[in-house]
Amino acid sequence: MTAETLLDVKNLSTHFRTRLGVIKAVDNVSFVLHEGETLGLVGESGCGKSVTALSIMRLVPSPPGRIVAGKIIFRGQDLLTMSEQEVRNVRGRDIGMIFQEPMTSLNPVLTIGRQLREPLELHLGMTKNQALRKSTELLQLVGMPDPETRLNSFPHQISGGQRQRVMIAMALSCEPTLLIADEATSALDVTIQAQILEIIKDLTDRIGTAVIIITHNLGVVARYADTVNVMYAGRIRETGSLDSVYKDPKHPYTVGLLNSVPTLDLDADARLEPIRGEIPNLADLPPGCAFVDRCDYAVQRCQEEDPELVEVGDLHYGACWEHERVARNLPGVTV
């Protein structure tokens, strides 16, 4: 992995002003993505995965959201200091995005063809006919049956899986260097999920597109990601290569996530070990580690001081005071 740096997120903080107070949805998040690489962004709902993605697109709903600090260097340029017009040239052309809800992510009153044509005409300067031809090709690539007729269909006339194929075709139409897939398959049937993921992988490999896969599904990450960021309560708690994070987790939250996944080789009478408790109120985080109330490894220090990411292995970082005990699997000593 000696590829060029594509995306360098530095100390990104995105806050939401609500009646309950300021919610630090993304709090001092940094990570790097190289060209052609696939990054898995995992965590429970509400941990800041999607807001991180929307921050990269500069699509955080504002108000109440606001990117309060940080840099997002994309191909050497900071997206956060760009003008609105410059950002629009990046969106859809250099960075494509697929959203979670295939049922509501396409405009119900415009035909599939009309929506597919838009980025092609806008960014690649195609004429209507060129764009229509290209759209047909794109629909073929994503495995849409009968693509030419489908161009004249409206979104409500096709299934959820097919709509997500349209979304993929649209997001990849200008051959972007980065694709963000925000829970792209979570709303689909399991069989369709696999098909959609394979299409994404196949096409992005072909174009050489780097991918950020945002999901709460660790199986998806295991299959497709090169590196993994585990997020919890607005921060990255552990990051590293897929192997190091999955086989040698250094943060109790990662351990908990991995233990909550059912596997086939688990004995029939063995019990899953879900993480106890709930995500803390983001508007009122404790002074120490945000995970402390749910952690089996917590010590006094965790209540008082918030751990920073430290190197815990080769290009492997974790934010836990007790990462050595986590690594040796010795929970529940004190507190």
Next chain:
Amino acid sequence: MTAYIIKRVLAVIPILIFVGVLTFSLVHIAPGDAANIMAGDYAGPDDVKLIRKELGLDKPIATQFVEWVGRTLRGDLGRSIYSGKSVAELVRTRVGPTISLTVLGGLFAVLIGIPLGVFAAWKAGSRWDRVIQIFAALGISIPGFWLGFIMILAFAVYLRWFPVIGYVSPAESFTGWIRSITLPVSLLAISGSSIIIRMTRASILEVLREDYIRTARAKGLANRAVLFRHALRAGAIPIITVIGALAGGLITGVVVTETVFTIPGLGRLVAETVKNRDFPVVQSMLMLLASLYVFINLMVDLAYVFFDPRVRL
């Protein structure tokens, strides 16, 4: 789709029959007798009887109805019992000003209302939004006749930019026409656009929260394309509904406007003939206006299908 359109068009027939019955009965149930009024204060009972016979009012009501329907279907709209002019001729001489007012008033209401509504929704909560909303609230709540008099007072009497009363046909003098209709058209446009602004703002505001708007922005589309191509089309249904209602409202509103600005249009014609119990004219005029109303509603229903592919029934 064609089946829907045919069904919708056929549904107009029973509505028009109902309107016909209602119009006829209303005119004949209403107190006051055309023959009495015509004959004047000094006429004897025999004179009145004679007039009744001439007008066909002595026949049974059912016979009168059947005769009226037959004549109307043949295109004979009847004659005024006062001037003796045919209704067709009366309409022809009076329709010009009314069309000028309603078409231009409606057009400006839409051309002002939709962009301002979209802009207000896009800038929701801003100072611009508040200014537009105050305009719309005033436009809706100030009565048209009052605002009309104020406009005449300010722009016609004091500033003398426009004539106080009357109408000039465009064939006579184009600038005279513009000057004579500016105030009434502005009045109709202000109240009309106010309603459109409010509905457009509410509808667009709701649509802007939808996921597909985020998708559109993620494609790199400019605000104009997001707002007018994606949001306005998706939020068109309630806006079309309110424009349809407004078009219907213009038909009745024009009576007030023409009266305030003393413009000899269809609205004034209806008001005068009702006062005179000139029942052949009233009947035909009501029928004409009601048909127009039904036609507008039909257009609105067909527009739904055009703007929202999900509408099927």
